[in-house]
Amino acid sequence: MKLIEKRKLSYSVTLPFSRYLRQYDRGIKLPICYDELHDYVEALPLYDAQGQDTLWSTLCYAPAVRRPLHDALLEIYSHLRAPGSGLHVRHLEVDRIDLCLYANTSPFRVRVINRLNDNFDYFYIKKADMSRIFGLELEHLLSPNRISYLYSGDTLIEEHIYGIPGDVFLEKKLDQDGASQVRLAKEFVKFNERCVLRLLGDMHAANFVIDITMDFEQNFYRIRSIDFDQQCFEPSLKVYLPQFFKQNFPYVKLVVDHLPIESVHQYQQEERAQFFRRTRSEILRLEGLFTALEGSTLAPHENILGLRSQLADYYESRSFLQCDSMTSLIKLILKLIETKALPTGFKRPIPGLENTMGLRVD
Incomplete structure (x- = not known):
């Protein structure tokens, strides 16, 4: 796809x-x-x-x-x-x-x-x-x-951001270094949530790296973006959800195989809580950032119209329809996180992949 x-x-x-x-x-x-x-x-x-x-x-x-x-x-x-x-x-x-x-x-x-x-x-x-x-x-x-x-x-x-490219990790490391698949699945859920909350797109496996930290019992994984070219540009919400890229299907399968939907929702909530903490600690700098970008063009207007209607459905909030810029969409997401107004999980499971993060991978 x-x-x-x-x-x-x-x-x-x-x-x-x-x-x-x-x-x-x-x-x-x-x-x-x-x-x-x-x-x-x-x-x-x-x-x-x-x-x-x-x-x-x-x-x-x-x-x-x-x-x-x-x-x-x-x-x-x-x-x-x-x-x-x-x-x-x-x-x-x-x-x-x-x-x-x-x-x-x-x-x-x-x-x-x-x-x-x-x-x-x-x-x-x-x-x-x-x-x-x-x-x-x-x-x-x-x-x-x-x-x-x-x-x-x-x-x-x-x-340079150091780590193992996501596609290389799948090919050479996933089954060879004793990777904790549960921990990796958890991190992919969190990474998926981080991307859609800040509208970072095109995070297929070649555009992120796996950073591995050795723990005294198992390895700890963090997925890091290395390409920021598709920040706030595309009109399709799927572009901002790594779970939709076919290159990432093995990561999504880890989630399907190892995490019940309750755990998926838990990790989404944890990531949103971390977003709230970071927002509060950087509130002055974020205000300066959004002020500096006020009136700037980050994407064609039709892309904003297409994305805002999908976000309105995704987050069950008609407030997105009043947004007229990509930055205002992100500001509204951060506001909804602060007021805990984002829905928990997703309301429309797709037959055949009900145990994924709620949306289908094509």
Whole structure:
């Protein structure tokens, strides 16, 4: 089932949103911009350790370009990892610059290596898009995770999020590392709820990672988004529910096989309670964020109309029909969480999958 039919539109960052980003040290003056990295002379296919094409290309730059470019990238890395600290970078070097042409945003990936111990780290350089940055900010404020990113003009810098890609985990780890399937099923329910509450779409298995923490008895799992391109854009509610993507069906099957519907509802309630706590602790910053985005365009108007009617049915609240922007939809969801007005569970089980999270996976 194809949930996303058209390529996402990109929206430039508005002046009020840019001011908000500078206020919270996200907006800074960068030494280079996205377009300058296109000044390469050759692109070579990048293969993984098994000899498979990664669909990334490693870039080669002329000597006159390479040195100043690498110095600028190390300066950006210093701002990203240790802002304001004057991070000592003389023992660091840019080991590789890769380009991904198949992705919507054609991101650059920079690998930085520590010459003293061969440890390495990555960061990404992308075209700035307002809804993507909005998604990063909501991830930082409303999810269990913190995330570093920087913005300047038409350029966005994102840190690398470590973990096992969701599709790779299904293929290589699910049955091999003694994974606790009950714990993984619980985390998928919570992740599913986090995505729909903050309207983060397109979370199929290749767009999230599994972060594993070893416990003294079993492993603990957290699912983390790594792609925020589809924040508040699509008109279909299914796009914001990971359970609907066919790539995620093995995760949904874990829920079906291991969790009774009472447990599913319990974990949804727990995630909503955590959303409420995070909202209260970040209330001033969230107010500033929504004010900065007031009047901004994050999606076509017809997408807002389509989504608000589906949310009205989903959450059994006609108030959604009065919303005229994507941000107002999220604000209403947060308000309903605060007043405990969201329904518990879902009222329309689908024959054949009654034990899932209440909706069918096509």
